[in-house]
Amino acid sequence: MGRYTGKSCRLITMMVLTSSFFLAEIVTGYTTHSVALIADSFHMLSDIISLVVGFIAVKVSLELGNVEGLKFQDLNLSEKQLGIR
Numbered sequence: 358m359g360r361y362t363g364k365s366c367r368l369i370t371m372m373v374l375t376s377s378f379f380l381a382e383i384v385t386g387y388t389t390h391s392v393a394l395i396a397d398s399f400h401m402l403s404d405i406i407s408l409v410v411g412f413i414a415v416k417v418s419l420e421l422g423n424v425e426g427l428k429f430q431d432l433n434l435s436e437k438q439l440g441i442r
């Protein structure tokens with residue numbers, strides 16, 4: 358398995374695509390004096406920020422999942438111990 362697989366690979370792909378659209382829109386918006394394109398480019402910038410936050414969340418969750426091999430499924434508590442019968 359590579360370093361970036363699954364969710365992180367999809368997030369990186371979306372970050373690359375969104376960044377290229379951001380750059381294309383802001384350049385075209387300033388050269389053609391289009392306020393709509395400039396406004397949408399900043400919308401794309403906010404999308405990039407949320408994708409970065411999502412990427413960090415995936416990385417942190419993978420780090421926490423590897424702490425001493427502890428996983429939620431490994432707790433092996435019965436329904437009676439949890440009080441949900």
Ligand SMILES: [Zn+2]
Nearest residue numbers: 400401403404
């Ligand atoms: Zn958006």
